[in-house]
Amino acid sequence: MNEQVNxxxxxxxxxxxxxxxxxxxxxxxxPVAKRSGHVSDVLRMLEDGxxxxxxxxxxxxxxRMMEAHAHNNKGAAKGKVTIELDMTLANGVFVLTPxxxxxxxxxxxxxxxxxxxxxxxxxRNPPGQKAMFGDRQPRDPYADxxxxxx
Numbered sequence: 001m002n003e004q005v006n007x008x009x010x011x012x013x014x015x016x017x018x019x020x021x022x023x024x025x026x027x028x029x030x031p032v033a034k035r036s037g038h039v040s041d042v043l044r045m046l047e048d049g050x051x052x053x054x055x056x057x058x059x060x061x062x063x064r065m066m067e068a069h070a071h072n073n074k075g076a077a078k079g080k081v082t083i084e085l086d087m088t089l090a091n092g093v094f095v096l097t098p099x100x101x102x103x104x105x106x107x108x109x110x111x112x113x114x115x116x117x118x119x120x121x122x123x124r125n126p127p128g129q130k131a132m133f134g135d136r137q138p139r140d141p142y143a144d145x146x147x148x149x150x
Contacts, residue, residue, distance in 0.1 A: 043083070046098045055083060055100040062102050069105040077105045 005011070024032040033045045043052050059081050066077040080103040088095045114122040125131050 042085075042096070043098075046096060051098045051100075055081070055098075058100060058102050062104055065104045069107065072107070073105070079104055 024034045026032045033041065036042060036045075043055075046052065062079045062081060066079050070077040080101075082101045082103075084099045084101075086097040086099070088097075112124075114124060115126045117123060117127050124135075
C-alpha cells in the first residue's frame with residue numbers, strides 16, 4: 001500500500017494510485033476495487049472482472065495454439081494479444097469500453113504442383129502421362145492416423 005502524508009494536517013493518507021485493487025470492502029462484505037492509476041487494476045474493474053477473465057482465457061488458448069504450432073514449426077511460433085480501451089468522458093463520468101484481439105500463428109502450407117488438362121481441369125500428372133504413384137492419405141501427426149480419404 002502506498003501512503004502519503006498530508007502536509008497541512010500531518011495525516012497519513014492512501015495514495016490514489018494504489019497497487020492493491022482489492023483493499024476496500026462494500027457494505028455487503030464483498031471486495032470493491034479502489035481507484036487506481038495502474039492499467040492492471042483498471043482491467044480487473046472492467047465489466048466487473050469479466051473482461052479480464054475473457055481476455056485471460058483467450059491468452060491461455062493462444063499459448064496452447066502456439067505450443068502446438070511450435071511443435072511442427074522448428075520450435076518457433078509467434079502470436080499476439082492486443083487490448084484496446086476506448087474511453088469517453090461525459091459529465092465527469094468516464095466510460096471505458098474494452099476489446100481484445102488475438103492473432104494466432106498460421107501454419108505455412110506447402111505448394112502443390114498441378115498440371116492443366118485440355119478442358120481447364122487440374123491434375124497431379126501431366127496430360128497423357130501415366131501416374132507412377134497412387135494418392136497418399138493425409139495424416140494427423142498428433143493422432144497418428146489418417147484424417148480423410150482422398
